[in-house]
Amino acid sequence: MVVKKKLRTIFMYYLVLSIVASGFGGFANTTVYAASLSITNGGGWFETASVEWSPVSDAASYNVYVKSASAPDSQYKQIDTELIRSYGSYWRADAVGLAAGDYVMKVEAVLSDNSTVSTVSNTLSVAAHDRSGFAFASNSTYGTGSGAYNGDGTLKAGAQVLYVTSKNAQTVTLDVITSSSGAVTTGEGIGDILNLRQKGYDKRPLAIRFIGKITDADMNGQLNSSGYLQVKGKSNYSEMNITLEGIGEDTYAYGWGILLRYVGNVEVRNLGVALFPDDGISMDTGNVNVWIHHNDLFYGTAGGDADQAKGDGSTDLKSGSTYITLSYNHYWDAGKASLVGLNESAEFFITLHHNWFDHSDSRHPRIRTGTVHVYNNFFDGISKYGVGVTTGSSSFVESNYFRNAKYPMMSSLQGTDALGAGTFSGENGGMIKAYNNRIDEAASLIYANSDAGTTPANPTSFDAYLASSRSENVPSTFKTLVGGTTYNNFDTRIDMGVTEADIDDVSLVEQIVTAEAGRMNNGDFTWEFDNAVDDKSSSLNSALMSKIKNYKTQLVSVGGNSTPTEPTEPTARKVDVWDFGGIQTSGDLYNNNITAEVLNSKTTIKSGTFVTTAFGDLTIANPVTSDRSYYYESDDTTVGVKSLSP
Structure with a gap:
């Protein structure tokens, strides 16, 4: 399967536009002369619109504006200059924080003589993010996981916005309230700023916008001792109101991971997370109302045990983390996609929906104790198992597409697991209610109450209970073989943050997920998996790892100045002699x-x-x-x- 940019087919469309008749055809490769200005590409995404244009030879700088398509010109709003970037042969700007609707963007070139030339895009259609799942359940602590944003995608009143690049990650500053009297301390470096927020006095909405490829070396002094950018509250479920987001299609947390601990109302979106040290995005302890969505999760580098060759967990959560939604993420050949629960004794609530488990191996998720809703995910060539339940957990698995997933659903020490040596380390079993899933080419799937699986039904040693309707309660007569746990029927008795109308038809899951999961417009990273090999292999793909390690950003500069102010990798970069020791x-x-x-x-x-x-x-x-x-x-x-x- 080739991962590439696609036309939007489900929730919105990507509109290729031109202002001059010859402007069609993708990125411009030449500088525009005679002070002409042409937009070459543009489109709308989820709560974001973007335009690209050819460089103007005598432009000193660029300004970009956005407004509703139906609004008068007086309503144009200038976007932050950091959202304007040079890629050498073209420029790009992204307008972020837009409510769903139609927009136009205006690009203005300021020439060397201070005169200006401008042009306006065609209509750009912007769609709303899918805010579903337990992170948005009415009975949760904060009722949302939108971080610094409102439910319509616009920034909250009084929100702070911070831009982090490879150049300023160690020096960016922000004033943070650090006492009950309102005293303010200026944090320097993204790590220091977040450490000051940990004190708990500053609850103002904060959107941290990352731009381009930011390496662990760029983040020197900003990460904890384990290699994570840490977003930490003062105690369990502290109100943070923070969004960590990538801008455009090419933002990477490269060589480092993100750790969330004791936080409430935090969002992580539109990031490529690659070569992380252990977990990619770790929700470690006491987190609530967290929304992890539209990220690309590549290989990590934990490399300790043999089963960590691809890294450890891509998106793990544990120790009382609850009311969390993982949605529209693209897992690239993950070894262990998502651990859900570790040592909990109390029930907690998690949703996974519209994720693309792309030739990954296991833990989609692997659940202990928790109550987990798994719907509309694309399990695409799974070499080990899909959803795994243990320790008395309950999972409602509905309207997912399992394409060549070896074992779609498993419960510890029973059913398919009991046919082999055991996959779940001898823990008690958990219960799965399955409904309306599409299963293609499974090696084994044993239902408790039906012969629809690849092996006959077994009422005492099964993988899942097959429901005849979405609202059916699983009878208490069906119990785990080890532990005697019954299904808790959470899906018929509590608010899950999603309604039946929100569930996409299973026949559309592959189409929707492959178009919408991962970063904006599927990101800038492409790879073709060989289904004949990769569907069954759990080994690290050395060619894929090599491409990840050798990824080079095409970003030249950040900001509206036409003279590059922040060279990255296309040209030799001088570095302060004290930046790197040893x-x-x-x-x-x-x-x-x-x-x-x-x-x-x-x-x-x-x-x-x-x-x-x-x-x-x-x-x-x-x-x-x-x-x-x-x-x-x-x-x-x-x-x-x-x-x-x-």
Whole structure:
């Protein structure tokens, strides 16, 4: 299956537009002269609209505006300059925080003589995010997981907005209320800002907008000792009102993960999370009303045990985390997609819907104790198992498409699990109510009350109870073989944050999920899985890992200035000599045989030869690469090195 940008077919459409007759055909590859300005691409997504345009040769800067398509020109609102970015051959701007509706965007080039030229997009149709599941249940603590946003997708009144890039992650500042008297402390660096918010005095809505590929080296000093950006409250379920979001199609948390602990009302969206240290997005302890959606979860690098070659959990939650929705995420060959529960004794509530489990192996999710609604997910070539229940948990599994999932549903020590050595470590079983799922090519699925599975029904040792209607209660006569637990029928007695009308027809699940899961417009990363091989293999795909490790951003600069102000990887980047430690140097600093070796245990690079081009500056004569590329800068006496990971 090829993952690529698609036309919107379900909730909205992606509109290719042009202002001049010759403007169709994708990204512009040449600079526009004579102060002409043409929009080459544009479209609407979920609560976001974007435009792209060709560079104007004599433009000093750009401004971008957005308004409702039906509003007068006086209603144009200028977007933040950080939302305007250069990609060399084209520029792009994203208007974020839009309610569903039709919009137009105006691009204005400010020329070197201070005159302006502008052009306006065609209509851009913006859709609403699907706010469903337990994160939005009426009986939950905060009633929403929208973070800094209102239910219609607009920013809440008084919201703060913070932009984080590879260049400013360590230096960005924000004033944070840090005492009951209203005293304010200025945090410096995204990690410091979030640490100040942990004090619990500042509950103002905060949208943290990440732009481009941000590496663990860029985040030096901002992560905890385990390699996570930590969003932490003062105590269980603390009100945070925070959204962490990527801008556009190419934002990456690259080499680091996100840890949520003791938080309430937090949203994480539109991020590519790659090469994370253990878990990608970890909801560790005491979280409530959390919404994790439209993210791309790639390989991690835990690598401890054999079953962690792809990382540990992509989106794990445990220790009293409840009223959480995981939706529209794209899991790329995950080894362990989502652990739900660890040592809980009390019931908790989780929803997974419209996720794309793309050739991943297990834990979709793997549930202990919890009450979990699993609907409209696409299980696409699952080498081990889909939904697994243990420890008295209850899961309602409805209207999902299981395509070549080896074991779609399992309960510990019974049914399919009892046919082998046991998948769930000897824990007591859990109960699944299954309804209206599409099952293609399962190796085994044993229902308690029907012969519809691939093996005959078994009323005492089964994988799931097959309901004849959505509202059917599972009789208490059906119990787990080990533990004697009955299904708790939560789906017929409590608010799940979703109605029957919200459930998509199972025949449309593949189409909807492959179009809408993951980052905006499916993100900028493409990969073709080989179903004949990858459906059954649980091994790390070395070619996929190589492509992830060698990913290079195309982003050139952030901000409306036409002269790049924030070069990333397309050109050599000079780095402060004190940014990276563990350097051993040899050779004559002012001659042509300077060598440098990275001693940091996380990466290895062989010695290379460099030449000086000016006093105190070094350029690469013979580039040396292993997993990563390096650039060097020197002062009079020392050589520094900084990772600019592909």
